[in-house]
Amino acid sequence: MSHGPAIAANTDKMRPRRGVKSSPVDVAKQFVTKKIDMPGFKVENIPPTGRGVITQKPFQNGDFLLHYHGQLLTWEEGDRLEERNSTGFRFFIKFKGKRCWKEAEA
DSSP, X not given: OOOGGGGGOOOGGGSOOTTOOOOHXXXXXHHHHHTOOOSSEEEEEETTTEEXXXXXXXXXXXXXXXXXXXXXXXXXXXXXXXXXXXXXXXXXXXXTTEEEEEEEOO
């Protein structure tokens, strides 16, 4: 996730014309390619956990939200790593119908 001025980048050019809805995949490609975050999020400190991403507007089911950088792990790999060292930076996701873990990059 970007921090600082990149979040305030002008995203008007990436918004679809009124009445035309872009697919979540097309929206994701636009933001990931430009390496900026979609508007509507902020990073806050959430004691005692640490930093977290907070939404500032409502989203609909299926909307593209953010590109989460990190390594995609199989369920078994993620479980093994969690048992050895739980960092709090591994998240369960479903990817192409399979249960996986996403590990954050520093």
